Amino acid sequence: MSLENPLPHPSQLAVLQLLWERGPLTVKEVHEALTANSEEPIIYTTVLKTMQVMLEKGMVERQSSLGRKHIYAAILSQESTQDKLLDSFLQRFGGSAKSLVMRALGNLTTTKEDIDELKNLIQTIENNQKTEE
Incomplete structure (x- = not known):
């Protein structure tokens, strides 16, 4: 797990937003929510891999397992992530x-x-x- 607070990529940010809004979710629940909000097909294994990378980077934690289902929760706070994204964006605006x-x-x-x-x-x-x- 990384100790730094990395900037999430757009797909990671979409996952984080769901976790902030709804609380801890399984990969299946995240996949279903992302698919419902997208015109493009989203592949389940892509969501799974994204969340595994987020786990490795310390963006999310795996709370518990229900059989083969893993429940993920955001570690990064919405406010601190927004602050970092805004700071990064402001740098691009001089x-x-x-x-x-x-x-x-x-x-x-x-x-x-x-x-x-x-x-x-x-x-x-x-x-x-x-x-x-």
């Missing part, structure tokens, strides 16, 4: 969070609720900066 956010807001439909949440976040950041001064 380290500018503003550029990334402006691009995202310009390309997506933003609801009033989203804008209100962003305003609240900005206000919180500004308040924290004032208290640090």
Whole structure:
């Protein structure tokens, strides 16, 4: 098992998202969920191999066995993984969070609720900066 917290590849991230949303799952349950959300066929043995690699890299743990069924759970937290992915992505944008956010807001439909949440976040950041001064 690896001690570093590796960045998951897209297929590994899809598995992690299922484990974060639903909790511990068998390979069969992950395969069924991925297949239900995909237009392309997903081969069971590919999901199995992906999860075995994730186990070796320390991304998931195998909790227990029910006969031949192994139950897997995420070791990586959703928040820390999102932070690492965001940091990596920001580096690709020259380290500018503003550029990334402006691009995202310009390309997506933003609801009033989203804008209100962003305003609240900005206000919180500004308040924290004032208290640090």
